[in-house]
Amino acid sequence: MEKPSLADLEAFAVVAAERSFRRAADLLGVSRSALSHRMKKLEEQVGLRLLNRTTRSVSPTDAGSRLLDQLGPVLRNLDSALDTIADDRGTPGGVLRINADKGAARLMLCRIMPAYLDQYPKVELDLVSEGRLVDIVEQGFDAGVRLAEAVPQDMIAVRLGDDFRFLAVASPDYVNRFGAPNTPDDLHRHRCIRQRLPSGKRYRWEFEKRGQEIALDPPGALTLNDNDLIAEAAVHGLGIAYVPETAAWDHLAAGRLVPVLEDWCPPDSGLMLYYPGHRHVPAALRALIDLVKATRSRAGAD
Template identity: 75%
Template sequence: MKPTLADLEAFTVVSAERSFRRAADLLGVSRSALSHRMRKLEEQLGLRLLHRTTRSVSPTEAGSRLLARITPTLRDLDIALDALADDRGVPNGSLRITASKGAARLLLRHVVPAYTQKYPEVELDLVSDGRFVDIVESGFDAGVRLGEAVPQDMIAARIGNDHRFLAVAAPGYLDRFGRPAVPDDLHRHRCIRQRLPSGTRYRWEFQKHGQEIAVDVPGALTLDDNDLMVEAAVDGLGIAYVSENAASDLLVSGRLVTVLEDWCPSYPGLMLYYPGHRHVPSPLRAFIDLLKEPHVRDALGGGYGR
C-alpha cells in the first residue's frame, strides 16, 4: 500500500518544524496521531525516516533523500492548485505570515480586517514571534520585519515609514538622576535592559555624525518586551531603549521624555518579504495588492513600495 499525499505532506511539516508538537499544531491533529502516522509511513516504506529524541525530531539520511525528492513535487502541486484558484478569480487556501509583535499588531489594526472581509475563503495564519525564522524552512509564505533584518535573497518592499528606537525616561526619574548628554553617560544611570529572543542581552546602538556606539548598559532590571519596558520607564524604574511607536502616546502626553535623541537615527521601516524563487500564491498576491491600496498605504504610514 502506497503512502497517501496527506502522509507525505505531514512528513515534510514534521521535518521542517523538527517537533511533533509544533507540526501537530500546524496540521490540526494530536501529537500522538501524528507520531502514529509517521511510524505507519516508515512501515509502509520499510525505512526509518526520522530520528526521535525526547526533545527533538530530525530526518534520517533516508528521510532527507525522500524529502529532497518529494518537496519539489509537492510545491508543483501547490502551484497547480493555486492556478485553479486564479482561474476561479477568487483566492482561496491558506496564507501564513510571520511577523514581529509590533508588526502583527499593525497588520491586525489596518490590514487584516479588510483582507478577511474581502477574501473569506483564505485562511490567514499570522504568527507573531520575536525570534527571526527562516520563512522557507518554517513553511511561511511571507514575513514582516524591520528592513535591516530582511535577508538579502528575498523580494522585499517597505510597508511603512522609517523607524526609530528612542531612549526614554519618566520626567521624575530625570529630576532625580539627571539627563545623560552622551551615550557613555548611561553607565552612571539605571537602565532597563532588553533580553533578545536569542537569549543574549541587547547592546543599545547609537549613531551621530558617522560615529557608531554600542553600549552594554547597566541596570538591575531586564525585560524581553517593548511594552513592558515602556511601562517600567513610566514607573520611573530607569531609562528604556524602545520602539518609537511603542512610546509615542506617552511621549505626546509628557509621561515620558526622550534623552540622547540626536544619537537615535532612523532606520528602514517594516518590510514585507517573500522568496523570489517561488511561485507567489494567489492569497499572498491578494495581500500585496491590498497593501498597495491608498487607504491601507496611508494607514501604515507611507505605504507599500515607496
C-alpha cells in the same frame, strides 16, 4: 507494495519540521495517537525507520532527513501549482502565512489587516509573531515582515510603513529623580533596561547625530527579552529603555514615558513585507501586496 499517500508524506514533513507529535498534530488538526499511527504505517510502507522517538522529542533519522530533503521542493511545487489554479477563482482565498516580529505584527493588525480581511473574507490569515529571524521558505511561510536591514538579499521587498526608529525613553518620575542624559556617554551614569536578543546576545544601543555614530552596551541591573516588557519596566521607573518607537507609542501619548536623547535617535529604514521571488505569488499574497502599495500611495498623496 502499497505506496505512501501524499497526505501521509505531508504529515511526515510537518512532524519532522516541528520535532513534536503534539505540535504537528495540532497543526494538522488530528489526534496525536492518530498521527503516530500514520507515521508507523508510513515507515512500514517504505521499509525504513524515518523518525527517532523518545518520551520527550522526535527527530528524523538519516533516512528520514534524506526523504525530507527530497520532499521539500516537491511539496512547495505542489503548493505553487494549486495556488496557480486557485487564482482562476477570481476572489483570493486560502491560508496566507506571514512571519513577523511583534512590533511588525502590531503595525499590520492596526493599519493593514482590518481593510485586507474586510476586502478578502475568504482568506484565512496565519500571522506568526516571533523575535528570531527565520527562513520563511523553509518554515512554510508565504511572506515575512522585518526591518529592511534584516531582509535576505534574495527576497523581493515592498515597503510597509514609514521610517522606523529606536527611541530612548524614561518615565517622568525617573527623569525628575535622576535627570536626563545629554549624550549617549551619559548613559554610563544611569540605570538602563537592557534587551536580550533571541540569539542570546545583548542588544547594543546605537545612536547617530550629524554623522557621529555611537554603539554601546549600557549598564543596568535588569535585562528583558521583550520590547513591550522593556517599555513597561520604564513606565515603572526602573530605568531608561531603548525600544522601537512602536512599543512606546501608547505610553508616550499618555505621558507615562518621555523621550530622552531624541536628537540622537534619527529615523532609519522602515518595515518591509518580503517574499521569495522565485516562486509563484499566491493570489492572497498578491492582494496584500497591492493593498500595501495602495495604502502607501494614498499616504503619500495626503
